[in-house]
Amino acid sequence: MPVDLELAPKQKHAPGTRCCEPVVYPDIERQEAGRMAAIAKALADPVRLQLVDVLRKHAGKVCVCELIPLFDLSQPTVSHHLKMLRNAGIVDSERRGLWAYYYVKANALKELSTWLNPPEERYPTADRASPASTRSREEGT
Amino acid sequence: MPVDLELAPKQKHAPGTRCCEPVVYPDIERQEAGRMAAIAKALADPVRLQLVDVLRKHAGKVCVCELIPLFDLSQPTVSHHLKMLRNAGIVDSERRGLWAYYYVKANALKELSTWLNPPEERYPTADRASPASTRSREEGT
């Protein structure tokens, strides 16, 4: 049965003890997180990741007819993946006659890449778990 | 999955015309793509991305009870997301008494980060669509 935690003081914890120092959370992160998660979602499939990899490595515009035989997938499935990548803003396409050429949009992966790649190793080493202890950083690289 | 190149004159194209130069695809990419896609999948949700962000920024071990109020989600849902991050090998946890502390594992994001971050901004702007161009660099086996 549900417990009435409304009436009690919100943080009981152990008397005089805290689990860790409070975490503040900047609301600005939220929009950014949404955008980056959308990019990550588009890359969250091996086929799409390989597609982006091939397009990046060839650094030009690659025809769909060259992409299809790279996978054991039907043409509509590859087309579907390309569409998802385009909807995510990662790639774009251009038609020339019968053929469609895809390419990776510049800076499309920049935000996620920047977030993943911290510009500096300037993370403080405070251990928020035990405020009394003077430990720091248990994992070396 | 396998890169099975057809030997038959599969490519009709327009007579005497090619859509673009052939794309070779290193098979080694496949495993790597699978691993990186799994990491991307774990980050493909705003909540999980924010969780990782908070854990990274605090650079120590953060108690779950501090993570829960950051989101408008039930405790089981946050726990579920943390489990997915752990299963993906991105975070790990440690119990101390009643509390559980989560932290980002070192190097967990390294592979994806490296792939996203091109080692060099040396992308030429060769256009593979025009057969007249004289590029070479097709990375052989």
Place this chain on the structure above:
DNA sequence: GGATTACATTGACAGCCGTCAGTTCAATAG
């Protein structure tokens, strides 16, 4: 014109994902 080609779209299907209410479990407090 009709036939062919390259690619996109549709519809259907199984499987996974995000969420919550409810429950369970382990550790602590009294």
Place this chain on the structure above:
DNA sequence: CTATTGAACTGACGGCTGTCAATGTAATCC
């Protein structure tokens, strides 16, 4: 011991995803 607390687990539900066969569409060739 019992009561309480922090966190994980279970079951359920709607929605989304990856895949294919079939179809549609636009451009090209005869």
